[in-house]
Amino acid sequence: MSKDQYTTERDGFGRLLADREVWRQAATIPAAGELTARWLEGRSQYQPGTFTPGIDEETRGIAARLAVLNRNGLFTKESQPGVLAEGLAQRAYLTAFCTTEAAASLLRLSARTGLVTVAHAPGEASRASIPVTVQQDEVVTVLGSSESPVTPEQLTAWSEEANDALALVLADSWYVEIFDPVWGRNDILLPAVLEALTEG
Numbered sequence: 001m002s003k004d005q006y007t008t009e010r011d012g013f014g015r016l017l018a019d020r021e022v023w024r025q026a027a028t029i030p031a032a033g034e035l036t037a038r039w040l041e042g043r044s045q046y047q048p049g050t051f052t053p054g055i056d057e058e059t060r061g062i063a064a065r066l067a068v069l070n071r072n073g074l075f076t077k078e079s080q081p082g083v084l085a086e087g088l089a090q091r092a093y094l095t096a097f098c099t100t101e102a103a104a105s106l107l108r109l110s111a112r113t114g115l116v117t118v119a120h121a122p123g124e125a126s127r128a129s130i131p132v133t134v135q136q137d138e139v140v141t142v143l144g145s146s147e148s149p150v151t152p153e154q155l156t157a158w159s160e161e162a163n164d165a166l167a168l169v170l171a172d173s174w175y176v177e178i179f180d181p182v183w184g185r186n187d188i189l190l191p192a193v194l195e196a197l198t199e200g
Contacts, residue, residue: 010045014053019046027165029097029173033070040067048161049077065190066094072197073102075170080133080141084184091132092189093143093179102197103174109196110178115189118144118177132179143177 007018019039023046026032038044040063045053055063062081070076074096082092098106103119110117120126128144158167180189 010053013051014045015047015051016045016053019044022046023048023162023166026162028169029073029075029099032075032097032162032166033073036076037067037070040064040070048158062186062190065194069094069096069190069194069197072194074098074176074193074197075173082180082182082184082186082189087136089134089183090141091179091181091183092186093132093177094189094193095143095175095177097170097173097175100174103176105196105199106176106178106193109192113192114181115192116179116181120175120177122172122174130177130179143179 007016009017011017011020022044023032023035026035035044036047039047039050040055040059042054058080059066062079066076066079074094075098076094076096079094080090080092083090106117107119109115116130118126118128118130126145129142130144131139131141132143133139133141155167155171158170178189178193182188
């Protein structure tokens with residue numbers, strides 16, 4: 001395979017394989033956060049566990065702020081903006097892997113503001129259901145379930161999508177879910193999370 005073919009080859013989801021190779025070296029939360037920031041900025045076309053080469057339209061309006069969070073101690077996994085529209089209501093939220101210290105800062109954020117942080121310790125299994133998206137009067141997205149990759153299937157998936165070392169780091173990391181309980185509000189959550197992370 002020529003170098004040019006390698007740099008343009010894509011997987012079955014359209015993700016650029018050359019960008020995947022960088023993930024083979026990411027073995028820390030900061031490294032994964034930096035690569036996620038690049039993907040959010042459109043400078044990478046591979047994100048583990050996201051089966052598309054780029055961000056969706058909904059994320060475009062918050063991508064720059066998410067990139068900053070990924071460079072300040074988080075490895076974000078999911079997010080959505082607050083939305084109120086005909087037949088659709090969303091609470092702004094994000095989920096992320098982080099260190100013990102970052103999780104503690106985000107729990108303090110929840111204690112001093114109206115925002116809510118659900119923090120899952122490494123290996124902790126929880127099955128709460130907090131609605132964050134309602135469409136046509138049906139709950140379609142919930143928070144509260146632990147995403148720590150501790151099952152063999154989850155570890156294998158992270159190993160295949162990134163690398164073995166990162167899978168083990170994530171298995172030993174905290175997983176946080178932070179949301180704004182006010183439906184449709186979209187200007188409070190991300191700045192408050194950044195402030196909590198940078199102030200400690």
